[in-house]
Amino acid sequence: MVVQSSLFCVGQNTEDLTGEDAALSPLAPPKFLRTPNDQTGVQGGVASFICQATGDPRPKIVWNKKGKKVSNQRFEVIEFDDGSGSVLRIQPLRTPRDEAIYECVASNTVGELSATTRLTVLRGRCSFLRDRNANSCSFNSQFLQLTR
Structure with a gap:
């Protein structure tokens, strides 16, 4: 529930008196609309994580890896485009360097919120089952579903 108050501001100098209606909205701490999901990628491939938050004022999104800004x-x-979130894209994936816990931090003047996600990077080659445009492959005898 959003509570909004209104007030009337008056300004006066030696020659004039003027007034204006104004609306006040309460501030709101960040709240996640979308948090990043754990992913498994293939060495040389791509990983993308999405994070989106709302709040007033609009939260700033920062991505960290092992506690440090990426x-x-x-x-x-x-x-x-609307400033409500961001995508962290890592390319090309490298092992073991990119395997880590990544953190999305949403913060504004009212508060801060964070969500973590894990990236696992597999070594070796991914053999596509049908063609390179397929969305699945065989990797070290394991079946993988790929996302783009």
Whole structure:
């Protein structure tokens, strides 16, 4: 439930008196709309994690790896057009370097919220079962479903 209050502001100087209606909205801490899911990727492949939050003021999303902000040419943070979230894209995946717990942190002046996700990176080659455009492959005798 959103509670909104209104007030009337008055300004006065030696020559004039003026007033204006104003609305006040309560501030809200971050709340996740979407949190990242654990993923398993193949060495040389791509992993993408999505994080989205709401709040007032709008939360800022930051991605961390092992507690530190991600900063590498292979790590791309793509912000949503409306500013409500972002995608962390890692390419190409490397083992064991990229295997880690990743954290999405949503923060504003009212609070902070975080969600974690795990990335596992498999070594070896992925043999596509039908063709390279297929969404599944055989990896070390295991069947994998791929996402794009």
